[in-house]
Amino acid sequence: MKKLQGKKAIVTGSSYGIGKAVALCFANEGCDLVVNYSKSEKKALEVVSEIEKTGARAIAIRADVSSSSEVKRMVEEAVAFLKTVDILVNNAGIIAFGTLEEIDDERLEKVLAINYKGTFYCCRETIPVMKRQNYGKIVNVSSIAGQQGDHATAPSYGSSKGAMNVLTKSLARQFGPYGINVNAVAPHAIITPMMDYWNKKRQEEMRKMIPVGRLGTPEDVASVVLFLVSDEASFVTGQIININGGYLMDS
Template identity: 40%
Template sequence: MSARVAFVTGAGRGIGRAQADALADAGLAVAYVDHDAALANEAAEAAIARGVAAIGLAADVSDYAAVAAAAQAAAAALGPVEVLVNNAGISPKSGADGRRAEAWEMPPEEWRRVIDVNLTGAFNCVRALSPGMKAQGKGRIVNIASVAGRTYCDIVGVHYAASKAALIGFTKHLAGELGPYGITVNAIAPGRIDTPMMRGTASTANEAVRLSTPLRRLGQPEEVAATCVFLTSDASAFVTGQVVDVAGGWLMT
């Protein structure tokens, strides 16, 4: 992997940061994109200190104009974007106990915000970056879904589950549309990964997941990142339209 450019959303921390760092360490130039400018810049500066070509960009992925501007800035600074990782996502919880809002009590604006970030955000990035990939005749897109998009998970809200299930359909359809242009589209469905988002849930709930996971532990962001590196490399050139669970066997489907 060399002289390739990756655009990773939600790259300021957690799974997104791990994926962006892993791609950078694999030799790609990386645009660290996050809604928090400080987190994006800090992550990019750390990569630059390791000798990687990188840039930190602030963008709310639910805002197409902001995404388009970030895509242009990434291309101007690093070159044509060949790899897109749609990682940005939110999973709001209610109260200090990390409890989800049930469908009948969920504020409509909370539903809209989750769909806007988790699903429309991925569309916005594809809309902004896929024309350039088509022009190059190659590209890799990885969407970060969730095992909650495959089956019932009592930790997350219905908005999160719906957005992740939609991302799986989005992945398969895009794989069909973009395949003729040399672009692969795949998804990763993480299970319970030890991230700041996960720690927003009650510890008792996370412990219950650990005990119900065949490997009897929570996942690490770097384990998701390793799968992302594979799906964006030449080794996966004949893999498209697939969903890879990285969940330790939890919620097997």
């Protein structure tokens, strides 16, 4: 029996990177999907084709998660296609570099709008659907930077992820009585296009600081997200789960 047979999910930002790995992992477990993307339609349609090869159903929906009206439309289209939403993975995110003194208003607004407000909007539109069926699983893709703070070069990114962590705990408390589990994962050093910001020398320095001796893969994140949305984790909520090869062991 597949772990998510018959379940319906939205994964934001799933045309590549961690989101794509999560979507394919869910599809292999029998889950139908919305593949959300903001710009990369061609890649999103390729993910839809890969999902359909597993026997699961999928649709690509364009929506910039930083726009509340686009998120509202995405969830309406998702419900029209899937009939309901059992699982929401808030994965869409961007990194923003610039010290406190360097970062301008526009970049600060953008990182908060996509990483934090986008998660808020997606939860706000999807939770009423989950409440109606007294069942739902939400996983927010946060970051190690949300717990320990980010390097001096990216304080706005770390803050956006810290806000996601507090939102995760707040929603877990509020919606636990409605059968809705809300958790977050906090990855570190996962090889995706986002890591292209670090050159090979920096990536090797990061690898040496990780006890398991390697960088992470999108699939390392997807398998933990799968556990959190499965009924095996029904007594787990309001948690921030580290996925970092042992780099950070506290908090």
